[in-house]
Amino acid sequence: MKRRHTEVAAGILLRADGQMLLTSRPEGKPYALYWEFPGGKLEAGESVEQALRRELQEELGITIAAAHPWQVTEHDYPHALVRLHWCKVFDWQGELQMREGQRMAWQSWPPTVRPLLPGAFPVLQMLAQERGLPFDARALGAEGS
Numbered sequence: 001m002k003r004r005h006t007e008v009a010a011g012i013l014l015r016a017d018g019q020m021l022l023t024s025r026p027e028g029k030p031y032a033l034y035w036e037f038p039g040g041k042l043e044a045g046e047s048v049e050q051a052l053r054r055e056l057q058e059e060l061g062i063t064i065a066a067a068h069p070w071q072v073t074e075h076d077y078p079h080a081l082v083r084l085h086w087c088k089v090f091d092w093q094g095e096l097q098m099r100e101g102q103r104m105a106w107q108s109w110p111p112t113v114r115p116l117l118p119g120a121f122p123v124l125q126m127l128a129q130e131r132g133l134p135f136d137a138r139a140l141g142a143e144g145s
C-alpha cells in the first residue's frame, strides 16, 4: 500500500543580517534533540500558512506576519513519509520563547549546530545555492553522502 504523506509546515525565520533560526526537537519526539527549522504538522483543514502561524505561536510564542511559500521537499523516515512546505518568514512580533524546552540558535552559513535533521538537508542545500555558497553535506553531518 502506498504510504500517505504527512504534511508539515516549516518556517525559515530570517533576520535582517541573513541569519536563520534553528531549534532543537523536544525530548519525547522522534529524532529528539536534532536541530531543525521550527514548524509542525498540518491539522485537518489547515493551510500551510495557518499551520505555521499556529506552530510558531505554540512553540516559540511569536506571531508571524506573512509566510512566504518557498520550496516543497519530501523525506521518507521510518516513522513517516513527510512532505515539508518551507516558508520564509521575515517579520514577526514577540520575543522568542522556547515553550517546549527546545534550544534555539541563530545561524549564519554554514550552520554549526549538530546533529541536523536529515529532512532539512535538501532545503539547506537550496539556501546555500540561493546565496551562491558551497554546500558540503558531509561537513554538515549528512549520512551516506
Ligand SMILES: Nc1nc2c([nH]c(=O)n2[C@H]2C[C@H](O)[C@@H](COP(=O)(O)OP(=O)(O)OP(=O)(O)O)O2)c(=O)[nH]1
Binding pocket: 008, 009, 010, 029, 035, 036, 037, 038, 039, 040, 041, 042, 075, 077, 080, 082, 084, 117, 118, 119, 120
Ligand atoms: N519542523 C520541522 N520538521 C521537520 C524538519 N525536517 C524534517 O524532516 N521534519 C519532519 C520531522 C517530523 O517527522 C515532521 C514534523 O513533525 P513534528 O512531530 O515535529 O510535528 P508536531 O510539532 O506537529 O508534532 P506533534 O503534534 O506530533 O507532537 O517533519 C524541519 O526542518 N522542521
